[in-house]
Amino acid sequence: MSSGQMSQEEIDALLNGTGPVDTAVAEEETAPVDHSIPQETKDILGEVGNISMSQAATTLSQLLNRTIKITTPVVSGVTLKQIIDECEVPKVVTTIGFKEGLVGNNVLMIDVEDAVIIADLMMGNDGKNVEGKEFTELELSAVAEAMNQMMGSASTAMATMFSKKIDILPPSVEVWQSPEEATLENITDESTICKISFQLSVEGLLDSEIMQILPLETANEIVEIMLGDEAEVVQGREQEEMVNETPAPASAPVAPAPEAPKPQESVNVQKPKFQDLEQTGAKSSPRNLDLIMDVPLDFSVVLGKSKKTIKDILSLGTGSVVELDKMTDEPLEIYVNGKLIAEGEVVVINESFGIRITNILSKEQRITHLN
Template sequence: MSDGFLSQEEIDALLRGEPVAASPSPAGQDLSDIEKDALGEIGNISMGTAATTLSVLLGRRVSITTPKVSITSLNEIKRQYPLPYLVIEVGYTQGLLGTNILAVREQDALIIADLMMGGDGTNPPTELNELYMSAVSESMNQMMGSTATSISTMFKKKVDIAPPKVNLLDFAVDPNIDSIVSGDDSLVRVSFRMEVEDLIDSELMQILPINVAREMVENLLNAVQAPTAAAVAPKAAPKPTAEPQPAYAAAQPAPQPKPQSVQNVAVQPVQFAALKPAGMPGVDANIGLIMDVPLQITVELGRTRKLIRDILELTPGSVVELDKLAGEPVDVLVNGKLIAKGEVVVIDENFGVRITDIITPLERASHLQ
C-alpha cells in the first residue's frame, strides 16, 4: 500500500519473521513503498499520542490523522507553501541520530497560543509576540516529548530528545528552514491533517532527512521481527536415548501384550477448597534490595488552578487561595503519590508534620491518575 499504512499481508509477514521484499523505487525516488508505509505507521501512532497531549493542554478535542509520506525538497516545499510557518526543530539525543522538523502554520499557532493563554481561540492575536511564542513553544515541547515516548515504545528502546527549538519563518522569503536541510536535497515529508474542534482544520508537516527516515524504518522493523526470532529458529534434532539394536533383532518375534483385567473404580465428584485471598510472596524478602533508594517527600498545603494571565499578574503581597480550609490536614506525598495526612507542628522554630493518618492501599489506588 502507499497511503501511509502497512498492508495486512505485510504486517502478517513481519509478525511471522519473514523478510518483506521492498518494492522497486521509481526513478528519482529514494525510499521504497515499504519504507514509506513504515514511516506512515510511525507517524500515525506517534502523532496520535501528540494529539492527546495537545488536547489536554488546550482543553479541546484535537485530532491529528491521515499521514501522507512523500519525497520532496526544501525548494519544492517553499514553492508549495509560501506562508509563514512555526518551525520546531527536534534533535534526538538517545536512540536515534539526527534531527527532524515539525512545521505548523502561523495562523494555527496563533490559535493554539490564544487557547494556552485562556482565550477561546475565536479572536487570536495578530502576531506571535514573545509571550505568545513562549506559550505555543511549551505546547510543542509537550507534544514532542510525548512523541518521543511513543517512539520508544514502538522501537523497544529508549529514545530521547533535546529541548525543541522554535522559530517563526516565512517560507516565501527565508532561504533555509534549518541548517540540516537546504536546496534540492531529497527530504521526506509526512503530512498530517490537524483538527482542533471548529477552530483549526489544517495541515501539519513533519520533515525528515533521508538518513533519519531510514534509521526509523530500520528500528521499527527490528522491533517487530525481534520477538519472532526464536519462533522461526529450527529445533535441534533429539538425541537418541538408547544404543542402536543389532540387525538380527528385527528377525525376532515382537512380544505380545499381556491382557489386563479391568477393575471397577469408584468415581466421586471433585471438591475444591474454598478460595482465600493470598498474600504477595517474596515482597518482604526482596524489599531489602531497595531500602537505600532515596525518595522525595512533599507536604502539600493545597492546590489551585489559574490561567497564565493570572499568574503573570502576581506581585509581592498577592494572596493565592488554595482549595483547602485553614486547619484541615495537610497531604504527605512520596514521589508525588499521596501516602498520609498530617498536621503542621513547630519544633525549635522549624516546621514539621505530625502524621495523623496513613492512606490505605485502596485509597491510594483511588488517587492514581
C-alpha cells in the same frame, strides 16, 4: 522517418541552424530529479507516525481542553526547496533534536494563523476572535510548550515501539517570515528529506496541515530499528518451529510392561527469587519533572479554626462574630492540596491581600502538626 530519409523542409531547417532538437536529450536534461523513497520505508514511517502522532494529538487535546482529530499520515520524499516552494509563509517551525535513541532532528511546521489559535487556547482563552492578532514572544513560548509536550508523548510512543529509550532536547521555535529565512540545520535545499503530512483539526476552530520533517538519516534509522525487531521475531518463530517439528529418534518396538503402582510424586519446594527493585528502579525510571510542571495544585491559606455545635451554627446571623484559635501575631498555615507545607504572614499588595512565606515546614514538623 521510417524510411531513414529526411524531407526537404528538414534539410532546409538544418542548413538554417533551426533543425529538429534531439527530444531524448532534451527530456533527459529537463527531467525532474526523483526524490522518491522506497514504498516499504513509506509504510514503516507512516505506521510509526500514525501511532506516535496520535499520542501527541491526545496530549494536545488535554492541553487545549478541546477535541483533536488527526488524519492518517501521508509520507513522501522531497527536498527542502520543494517544501519552501509549495508552502505559504509565514510558518512556525519547531525543531526538536534527539538526545538519546535516535540521531538528527524532528521538525514540525504549522501556519502562523493556526499557531495563534493554539497559543490562545494554551493561555486559557477560547481561541476565537484572534484574526489579525500579532504573534509575539508570548505566543511563541506557548506554541513551544505545546509542541514540546506533543513530541514528548510521541517519543514515549516511539520508545515503546522500539523497545529502547528515546529522549529529546528542548524545542527551538522560530518563524519563517519569508522564503529566504527558511533554513534547517544540516539540511541543504537539495537534500532529500521525508515529509510526513497530517491534517490536524481542533473542534470548530482550525483545520490545517501540520508537517513532520525527518532527515533521511533519521528516517533510515527508524526503518532499520523496525525491520530489526521484525527480523528478531521471525527468527525466533522459525527456531521455535524447527524445535517443534524435529522428529523423535526411531527406536525398536518394545512390548508394553505391566502397569506398576504409581509412587507418590515428590514435590520440590524452593524459596522464590524476586528481582531487586533497588538495582533497577533508579535506572528504568529517570526523574523528569518537566512532565508534571503544568499540573494544577490548590493553594490555600487558613486564617484560623474554631469548633462549634449545631446549636451555635444555627444561631449565627449577619453581624455575628466567630472567635478563632489564632492569636493576631501567630503565623498563618499554608496548604497545598490540603497538605500543610509552610507558614506565613498577611501582607497587602496593591490593595489586595497576599501571604509572605516565613517558614517552610520539614517533614517532621508536618507529622507533628498532624498528630
